[in-house]
Amino acid sequence: MAWALVLVLIGVLSAVFLFCTRRKRQRNEPPLDKGSVPWLGHALEFGKDAAKFLLQMKEKHGDIFTVCVAGRYVTVLLDSNCYDAVLADTQSLSLTHYSQILMDRIFNLQLFNHDPVSERIRVDQYFKGSSLSRLCSSMQNNLQLLMASVNPQNPTEWKKDRLFDFCYSLLFKAGYHTLFSTENNNSAEFTEVYEEFRRFDKILPKLARRSAHRDELKIASSARKRLWELLCPDWFFTGTVAQSWMQTYLQHLKEQGIDRQTQRRAMLLQLWVTQCNAGPAAFWLLGFLLTHAEALKAVKEELCSLQHLPLDKREDTPIFNSALKETLRLRAAALITRDVMQDKMIKLSSGQEYVLRHGDRLCIFPFLSPQMDPQIHYEPEKFKFDRFLNSDGTEKNKFCKEGLLMNYGTMPWGARSSLCPGRHFAVCALKRFVLMILTQFDLELCDCNARMPPVDLNRYGFGVLQPDGDLEIRFKLKKKIHNVKL
Numbered sequence: 001m002a003w004a005l006v007l008v009l010i011g012v013l014s015a016v017f018l019f020c021t022r023r024k025r026q027r028n029e030p031p032l033d034k035g036s037v038p039w040l041g042h043a044l045e046f047g048k049d050a051a052k053f054l055l056q057m058k059e060k061h062g063d064i065f066t067v068c069v070a071g072r073y074v075t076v077l078l079d080s081n082c083y084d085a086v087l088a089d090t091q092s093l094s095l096t097h098y099s100q101i102l103m104d105r106i107f108n109l110q111l112f113n114h115d116p117v118s119e120r121i122r123v124d125q126y127f128k129g130s131s132l133s134r135l136c137s138s139m140q141n142n143l144q145l146l147m148a149s150v151n152p153q154n155p156t157e158w159k160k161d162r163l164f165d166f167c168y169s170l171l172f173k174a175g176y177h178t179l180f181s182t183e184n185n186n187s188a189e190f191t192e193v194y195e196e197f198r199r200f201d202k203i204l205p206k207l208a209r210r211s212a213h214r215d216e217l218k219i220a221s222s223a224r225k226r227l228w229e230l231l232c233p234d235w236f237f238t239g240t241v242a243q244s245w246m247q248t249y250l251q252h253l254k255e256q257g258i259d260r261q262t263q264r265r266a267m268l269l270q271l272w273v274t275q276c277n278a279g280p281a282a283f284w285l286l287g288f289l290l291t292h293a294e295a296l297k298a299v300k301e302e303l304c305s306l307q308h309l310p311l312d313k314r315e316d317t318p319i320f321n322s323a324l325k326e327t328l329r330l331r332a333a334a335l336i337t338r339d340v341m342q343d344k345m346i347k348l349s350s351g352q353e354y355v356l357r358h359g360d361r362l363c364i365f366p367f368l369s370p371q372m373d374p375q376i377h378y379e380p381e382k383f384k385f386d387r388f389l390n391s392d393g394t395e396k397n398k399f400c401k402e403g404l405l406m407n408y409g410t411m412p413w414g415a416r417s418s419l420c421p422g423r424h425f426a427v428c429a430l431k432r433f434v435l436m437i438l439t440q441f442d443l444e445l446c447d448c449n450a451r452m453p454p455v456d457l458n459r460y461g462f463g464v465l466q467p468d469g470d471l472e473i474r475f476k477l478k479k480k481i482h483n484v485k486l
């Protein structure tokens with residue numbers, strides 16, 4: 001028996017050794033960095049702090065390199081001027097395979113017969129035009145109602161809170177109400193959906209990397225189970241006139257013959273995709289404003305000057321837009337991943353050509369380039385609210401690197417087939433939220449010298465980052481508003 005075990009062990013080790021030594025860099029392939037641990041390669045560094053690890057690799061190898069990560073070879077591309085051309089080739093680079101793996105790992109969801117192209121057309125249609133305007137005003141009303149219920153007895157007395165929870169809970173609940181719009185609109189249940197969602201969301205990056213401990217797996221699994229119960233498809237079909245996003249989405253799943261249990265799981269995926277970014281983005285935006293007095297003053301003056309206009313006429317806000325872009329430049333960090341289905345030649349902006357090998361994975365990380373590239377942005381780690389403004393106050397969208405015009409100065413919304421379809425809605429929700437907070441409430445830091453918390457390093461690759469820590473705030477309804485409104 002012992003001999004058999006030894007033989008199996010030798011077999012496994014030889015296979016790992018063979019795997020690690022077999023791969024050689026071929027002519028025209030990107031620099032190869034296998035790391036020092038057989039098979040695992042760079043998995044631990046990648047999982048611990050992807051931004052730091054990829055920056056080190058960029059400094060060592062340049063804008064393209066291939067690393068070994070837990071038995072997979074991943075080519076990382078950081079030349080932002082060729083992202084569009086590379087992602088346009090959907091024949092050689094597949095989005096489906098890896099996203100199916102993640103859906104299964106995170107949401108226990110398998111959508112085999114599902115057609116992502118027709119779903120994408122539906123989503124794009126839903127979040128634009130008249131439907132977008134309707135969503136924006138519904139979001140505004142829901143935010144207003146939620147804010148009125150935060151401190152109903154003494155709205156003009158100071159109330160303390162933590163900024164991250166304050167922003168995430170308000171935007172989540174308002175967003176859930178707006179997009180899911182169930183007949184079962186009961187505020188205790190909204191709170192439960194939010195709390196279960198947060199328990200699940202905290203562990204989500206570890207589920208994706210399969211690095212969650214046993215206790216974390218238990219928490220994630222119980223939160224997921226409860227959310228499946230709370231997201232009951234029947235509630236979303238009880239006769240509202242205008243179709244909510246969730247009704248539209250469920251209709252699509254039904255047309256594809258997807259069963260009820262899978263529908264629930266897919267709804268949780270949709271809940272996460274539509275709600276996981278706006279709350280954290282609102283936290284960073286308000287946090288940066290509260291800790292940068294000059295920025296707060298400029299944004300406040302701009303938004304207050306528009307107050308007398310109807311909501312839909314308040315679009316011209318270059319200062320707010322610049323502060324939001326700057327926030328997302330610093331904190332939006334999605335990884336765009338594709339599977340290489342056949343050998344593919346790609347050309348960098350230097351003119352140098354490289355071959356991506358069939359069977360490898362490609363990753364694009366706009367957070368490192370263009371967003372944090374010091375050759376594109378001066379002092380990239382600093383929040384400068386006017387970075388996206390020209391000296392005449394108009395929107396700045398031209399950025400250069402070594403004399404070359406960049407296609408993008410920032411890419412928080414992804415690109416091509418990974419471009420966020422909810423981006424206009426997200427901007428509108430964030431603007432209305434900040435407008436409401438700054439014009440109707442007094443909001444300040446409890447400690448006026450407080451600094452922004454660092455980011456949670458676990459979350460690189462999963463959209464807008466979250467803080468490791470929080471900011472204590474206090475807020476109250478402005479007296480004037482209270483007299484007029486209540």
Ligand code: HEM
Nearest residue numbers: 273274277278281332334412413414418420421422425426
């Ligand atoms: C600051 C807020 C947001 C940011 C930075 C953001 C960013 C992104 C990015 C980068 C992706 C592509 C992810 C990938 O393919 O790997 C994405 C996808 C998506 N986003 Fe957003 N998003 C935000 C808010 C929203 C909101 C509020 C909605 C809902 C209305 C939304 C709806 C979606 C959907 C449905 C997808 C999936 C599209 C698909 O699978 O084809 N997003 N988002």
